Amino acid sequence: MANWIEVGLVEDIPVLGARVVKNGANEIAIFRNKSDEIFAVNDSCPHKQGKLSQGIVHDKSVTCPLHNWKIDLTTGEAMGPDEGCTGHYATKIESGKILLEIK
Amino acid sequence: MKEQLVVIGNGMAGMRTVEELLKLAPEKYDITVFGAESYGNYNRILLSPVLCGEKSINEIMLNDEQWYIDNSVTLFKGARVTDVDRNKCLVTADNGLTIKYDRLLISTGSDPFIIPIPGHDLPGVIGFRDIKDVDTMIEVSKTKKKAVVIGGGLLGLEAANGLIKQGMDVTVVHLMDWLMERQMDDVSGEMLKHSLEEQGMTFRMKASTTEIQGDGKVEKVVFADGSEESADLVVMAVGIRPNIQLAKKIGLHCERGIVVNDTLQTYDPKIYAIGECIEHRGLTYGLVAPLFEMAKVCANHLAEFGIGIYTGSITSTKLKVTGIDLFSAGDFMGDETTEDIVVRDASRGVYKKIVIKNEKILGAVLYGDTIDGAWYFQLMREATNITDIRDALMFGQGHLGDSGHGGNVAASMDDETEICGCNGVKKCDVVNAITEQGLFTLDEVRAHTKASSSCGSCTGLVEQLLEATLGGDYAAPEAKPMCACTDHTHDHVREQIRTQKLMSISDVYEKLNWSTDDGCASCRMAVNYYLISTWPKEAFDDPQSRFINERAHANIQKDGTYSVIPRMWGGMTTPKELRAIANVAEKFNLDTVHVTGGQRIGLYGLKKEELPLIWKDLNAEGLVSGHAYGKALRTVKTCVGKEWCRFGTQDSTAIGIKLEQLSWGSWMPHKFKMASSGCPRNCAEATIKDFGVVCVDSGYELHIGGNGGIKVRATDLLTRVDTEEEVLEYAAAFCQIYREEARYLERTAPWIERVGFTYVKESIVDNAEQRKALAERFKYSQEITKSQEDPWAARATGGVEQHEFVPLKVIG
Numbered sequence: 016m017a018n019w020i021e022v023g024l025v026e027d028i029p030v031l032g033a034r035v036v037k038n039g040a041n042e043i044a045i046f047r048n049k050s051d052e053i054f055a056v057n058d059s060c061p062h063k064q065g066k067l068s069q070g071i072v073h074d075k076s077v078t079c080p081l082h083n084w085k086i087d088l089t090t091g092e093a094m095g096p097d098e099g100c101t102g103h104y105a106t107k108i109e110s111g112k113i114l115l116e117i118k
Numbered sequence: 119m120k121e122q123l124v125v126i127g128n129g130m131a132g133m134r135t136v137e138e139l140l141k142l143a144p145e146k147y148d149i150t151v152f153g154a155e156s157y158g159n160y161n162r163i164l165l166s167p168v169l170c171g172e173k174s175i176n177e178i179m180l181n182d183e184q185w186y187i188d189n190s191v192t193l194f195k196g197a198r199v200t201d202v203d204r205n206k207c208l209v210t211a212d213n214g215l216t217i218k219y220d221r222l223l224i225s226t227g228s229d230p231f232i233i234p235i236p237g238h239d240l241p242g243v244i245g246f247r248d249i250k251d252v253d254t255m256i257e258v259s260k261t262k263k264k265a266v267v268i269g270g271g272l273l274g275l276e277a278a279n280g281l282i283k284q285g286m287d288v289t290v291v292h293l294m295d296w297l298m299e300r301q302m303d304d305v306s307g308e309m310l311k312h313s314l315e316e317q318g319m320t321f322r323m324k325a326s327t328t329e330i331q332g333d334g335k336v337e338k339v340v341f342a343d344g345s346e347e348s349a350d351l352v353v354m355a356v357g358i359r360p361n362i363q364l365a366k367k368i369g370l371h372c373e374r375g376i377v378v379n380d381t382l383q384t385y386d387p388k389i390y391a392i393g394e395c396i397e398h399r400g401l402t403y404g405l406v407a408p409l410f411e412m413a414k415v416c417a418n419h420l421a422e423f424g425i426g427i428y429t430g431s432i433t434s435t436k437l438k439v440t441g442i443d444l445f446s447a448g449d450f451m452g453d454e455t456t457e458d459i460v461v462r463d464a465s466r467g468v469y470k471k472i473v474i475k476n477e478k479i480l481g482a483v484l485y486g487d488t489i490d491g492a493w494y495f496q497l498m499r500e501a502t503n504i505t506d507i508r509d510a511l512m513f514g515q516g517h518l519g520d521s522g523h524g525g526n527v528a529a530s531m532d533d534e535t536e537i538c539g540c541n542g543v544k545k546c547d548v549v550n551a552i553t554e555q556g557l558f559t560l561d562e563v564r565a566h567t568k569a570s571s572s573c574g575s576c577t578g579l580v581e582q583l584l585e586a587t588l589g590g591d592y593a594a595p596e597a598k599p600m601c602a603c604t605d606h607t608h609d610h611v612r613e614q615i616r617t618q619k620l621m622s623i624s625d626v627y628e629k630l631n632w633s634t635d636d637g638c639a640s641c642r643m644a645v646n647y648y649l650i651s652t653w654p655k656e657a658f659d660d661p662q663s664r665f666i667n668e669r670a671h672a673n674i675q676k677d678g679t680y681s682v683i684p685r686m687w688g689g690m691t692t693p694k695e696l697r698a699i700a701n702v703a704e705k706f707n708l709d710t711v712h713v714t715g716g717q718r719i720g721l722y723g724l725k726k727e728e729l730p731l732i733w734k735d736l737n738a739e740g741l742v743s744g745h746a747y748g749k750a751l752r753t754v755k756t757c758v759g760k761e762w763c764r765f766g767t768q769d770s771t772a773i774g775i776k777l778e779q780l781s782w783g784s785w786m787p788h789k790f791k792m793a794s795s796g797c798p799r800n801c802a803e804a805t806i807k808d809f810g811v812v813c814v815d816s817g818y819e820l821h822i823g824g825n826g827g828i829k830v831r832a833t834d835l836l837t838r839v840d841t842e843e844e845v846l847e848y849a850a851a852f853c854q855i856y857r858e859e860a861r862y863l864e865r866t867a868p869w870i871e872r873v874g875f876t877y878v879k880e881s882i883v884d885n886a887e888q889r890k891a892l893a894e895r896f897k898y899s900q901e902i903t904k905s906q907e908d909p910w911a912a913r914a915t916g917g918v919e920q921h922e923f924v925p926l927k928v929i930g
Contacts, residue, residue: 022927031636031662034926045926049636066678069666071639078639080666080674082541083571085639096565117929 019107019114025051026111033068033077036115043104044068045113046088048075053106053113054088061086061099120148121220123420124209126199126364128153130162131393131409132225133181138417140189142633146421147221149191152211155248156196158182161556162248163406163588169252169280170440180556202368204386221388221420224365224376228358228394228404233268237330243352246277255351259284262350266290266339268327270297272437274355278319279439281353289320289347291327291339293356301435301446305462306469306485313442313467322347358404360395375402380427382416392416398430405433406588410558414605425631426605434495434585436488445491448481448498449473456480461512470512477505490514492585503874528582537583538569538576548580552587560584561602601640603632608861612648621649621656623663637663644862647749650785651857654899661919667747670922671909672729680729681722682910684741685782688756688774688794689717698739702732716753716791718744730923733910742908745782749863751790751853754778755803759796759813768813770796773842777811780846781853783905784896787860787869790853805833808866809852811845814838818845822852822878823870831867834875837883850893851882857896 028034028047035058036043044058044067054075058068065081075088085094091103105116123139125132128151136149153159157175164178186193197213202222210216230245232238242258244251255277258265263286267278270292278288290297296307297314311321326342330352339347360375371377371385375397382390382398392412394404403409408431415428434447452458452473461470468486472479472494479498484491493515497504504511528537533546551557551567563580564571570580599605606614611630620626626645627637637645646663661669672680684699699719703711710722724732736742746752756774760766774794781792793804794811804810806826810833812819817840821833836852839845855878860869870878882889900906912918 020929022929027921027926029662029921034921037925037928037930039930063676064678065676066674069670069674069678071642071665072662073636073638073642074634081676082568083639 017105018117020117022113022115024111025053025108025113028053028113031072033070033072035068038117042066042068043115044077045106045115046072046077048072048088053108055104055106055115056086056088056091057102059101060084061093061101062097067101121146122218123147123149123221123223124217124219125149125151125223125225126209127225127227127393127395128155128159128193128195129225129227129393130159130180130406131227131413132223133159134410134413135223135225135392135416135420136189136191137181138413139420142417142423143421150217151186151191151193152197152199152209153193153195154198155250157249158185158193158195160249165246165249165252166276166280166439168249169255169277170283175249177554199364202364204368204389207388219388221390223416223420224370224384224389224391224395225393226361226364226395229361230354231357231359232354233327233356235327235329237332237336238354240330240332240336241334242332242336242350243330243354246273246353246355247358251353252280255281255353256284258351259286263287264289264349265351265353266347266349267353267355268339269355269357270294270321270323271300271355271357272298272435273358274353275314275437276439277353277355279314279317281351282318286351287320288318289322290314291322291325291341291347293324293326295324297321298437298444301450301483302444302485303451303471303483306444306446306471306483309467309469309485310437310442310444314439317441358394360397360402362395365391365395373397373400380415380429381419382412382428383419390416390420398428401430403431403433405435406558407431407433418605423631423633425633432499434491436491443488444483444485445488445495446481446483447491447495448479450481450483452480459512472511474504477503477508479504492582495585496581500872502872503876506874506876528579528586537579538567538571540576541568541571543567543569545583548583549587552584558584558588600644601638603634603637603641604630606630608644608648611645612652615645615648615652619653621653622658623649623660647785647787647862650903651787651899655902659903661922668749669919670726670729671743671747671913672724672726673747675722678726679722680724680726681720681746682724682729682732682736683714683718683720683744683746684736685744685778686718686753687778688754688771690756690771690775691719694739695741698736698741702735705735706732714746714753716746717755718746718753720746727923727925730914733914737908737911737914743910749786749788750784751778751781751786751792753791755791755793755807757794757796757801759794763796765799766796766813767815768796768818770794770802770811770813773811773813773818773845774802776842776846777809777849780850781896781900783907784853784857784900785905786853786857787862788865790856790866792849806830807833808856809849817841820845820848823866823875825865825867827865829867831871834870834879836879847889847893848882850896851889852878852892854892854896854899855881857899858892 042058649657759770810821824833
């Protein structure tokens with residue numbers, strides 16, 4: 016069953032930036048892009064587990080800080096000729112608050 | 119509803135344009151392609167290896183039929199377009215179809231020029247242009263013996279070579295004095311002829327063909343002097359002619375080719391044309407590299423982005439014949455206004471000639487040893503001033519300033535050599551990817567192999583491999599765009615920031631027509647740097663446009679923890695500082711404490727949340743950020759100098775500390791290291807630093823542009839000065855000219871090699887006024903940006919960027 020958890024405000028995250036939500040041992044990276052869309056994926060690149068929250072956000076993607084893999088934030092999938100997927104979470108915004116779906 | 123794009127011609131130029139267009143605007147058009155040949159799109163430049171039996175047709179396919187299906191492109195193969203109604207915008211083909219278009223792209227390529235002599239239409243007389251011609255040649259060679267190739271140019275010699283491989287006796291007939299006269303001079307042409315004769319080819323030079331005779335099929339070729347040559351097959355390879363029949367028929371303005379403007383548009387605004395069928399600024403092209411440059415521009419305009427113009431191409435040539443190495447580019451003949459440097463070694467079979475005018479390379483022809491062809495071509499395209507490298511020019515790039523790895527010539531490496539040390543990519547991986555996946559550009563090789571996609575130090579090697587593998591078909595960009603988001607170069611963007619007074623990243627993206635809203639991980643960092651270095655007071659330094667290390671003021675490690683290195687001024691420390699570092703290491707359980715190469719101490723394994731706490735403890739004992747994470751001054755390495763050393767001539771330690779106090783905190787295009795040695799024994803290794811001071815009895819030697827990393831480069835001696843004040847002024851001036859003029863992520867060493875040491879010397883040694891102005895601007899930038907307020911203290915106790923270090927929320 017879907018479980019929506021409030022994790023903070025949109026404005027808590029810098030535009031084109033990211034913050035981390037700790038869920039037990041698991042870390043989830045929450046991204047905000049230029050259009051104030053919010054995305055959530057596991058904070059671990061499918062390549063060598065680089066922390067995606069520390070990468071560069073552009074459009075609807077993030078470039079991993081370790082080896083420049085580009086990850087599609089809407090799916091968690093690696094883009095271009097690279098292959099791999101980090102887990103992806105649904106998010107929604109309700110009156111400025113970010114809700115994250117934890118299954 | 120989508121617009122209709124119809125493409126006439128299913129060759130490399132047309133399909134490249136479609137590919138580029140699909141990248142830019144995948145949803146804009148329904149695309150229909152008519153191809154007269156009954157194949158998908160294949161790599162025409164590899165027809166020679168097919169004729170030689172080295173490759174199969176399947177191996178040279180660029181877009182197979184599945185590609186058209188996958189990309190929803192409708193292909194009618196074996197269908198010839200017979201008419202275009204430009205008023206109603208309708209295309210009619212001989213398969214009975216009539217299709218409406220909104221935009222039409224003509225890429226009909228070229229036809230082999232068949233000399234209209236008697237007998238030219240006999241069976242057995244063919245060109246060398248498509249798969250059908252190759253099939254005919256292979257078929258004839260199975261039963262017949264004797265072939266005549268008319269034309270001793272690139273195409274003719276490749277055809278002749280292939281026919282010999284198929285077991286035929288081949289005579290090449292050439293009208294001119296020497297072979298390949300459009301690419302070679304007389305000396306190299308003669309050497310080429312000699313080599314080919316050794317491979318069994320025979321020649322008739324200065325021979326004019328007057329007639330081809332035969333009864334129902336080719337039997338012999340007759341020449342102007344009355345002599346004859348028997349022949350079962352005649353290949354006409356005297357040149358190509360743009361295929362403009364259809365364009366002429368429908369009334370488009372044509373000269374030798376279909377005339378287009380710099381956006382590849384014909385005189386009918388709805389019709390674009392590209393490739394070998396066009397004439398642009400009076401020139402037609404028969405090589406692949408220009409087609410790709412055209413395709414990029416044409417696709418951009420078809421996508422209605424409206425950016426980019428095609429201004430013509432400089433091309434180079436390589437002959438695809440096994441055992442023959444030749445390279446030529448540009449004006450290799452020269453005239454009375456040029457000079458040449460020539461090396462000729464007949465017994466090694468080597469000939470090199472470089473044509474120079476005003477200290478710039480105009481053209482080159484190489485025979486027997488072509489390893490440096492790519493390098494000369496690059497120097498030529500970039501119009502590099504060769505004054506500083508003139509004495510070593512003929513010996514090649516391998517003899518230039520690289521005392522380190524030595525392996526900077528890709529062509530001479532064996533297949534197993536690792537090209538990209540970061541990602542473990544071997545030479546054969548790169549070459550195979552280029553040939554098997556049909557790659558043509560650096561970006562494509564990066565995407566498919568990862569080579570050159572990390573530190574970038576092997577970019578030159580990868581470009582050389584592209585050049586060596588594709589020959590003249592490598593689309594080396596004349597001026598490299600910053601990244602895929604724009605066609606503008608680094609230098610152009612920076613100039614526009616200055617002249618148009620652009621103060622923010624979004625300004626730059628908007629005014630310079632970026633193709634993305636917020637750039638990418640490559641251009642945003644560069645633009646941010648150009649803004650803050652050009653407008654230190656006005657521009658906003660955007661944290662989200664800095665790599666994580668500069669954003670967090672620590673270095674991210676592979677497991678996501680961080681390292682920090684406090685500054686140790688001039689390599690000096692105190693018991694108190696050491697105690698503070700030891701206390702922090704114990705308090706935060708930091709197991710790894712490392713003495714760095716720059717005379718400092720690094721702490722490893724720090725959790726990001728704890729960084730501000732650690733900094734607070736270090737700050738309390740006076741330790742500040744060492745910027746080990748930044749494109750900025752790292753360390754100033756010193757020896758103890760005359761304070762202690764019996765050889766010391768000056769107080770090198772004090773100089774080092776003053777240099778560090780002067781320049782720490784300033785953002786640079788790349789990391790920047792200094793050193794100061796107390797005597798010429800140079801224990802601080804100042805001659806492999808970006809800026810080095812070597813103290814001598816009479817004063818100070820100043821050195822610039824050294825590098826001890828990726829590629830070892832010893833410094834150039836800039837000048838000698840008498841006083842410490844002068845050392846500091848020169849250092850400030852050098853930092854500033856580097857900050858203002860080097861491209862982002864360009865170290866001082868490659869920057870100096872690019873602009874020339876002479877230029878830097880003239881700017882800051884010969885011109886005292888400019889030196890003082892540069893030093894003033896450096897100090898201004900340091901003050902106005904408050905760059906020497908410790909960024910660690912700002913975050914530990916100053917409340918800056920708190921969100922960077924704490925989780926948004928902890929759940930579960």
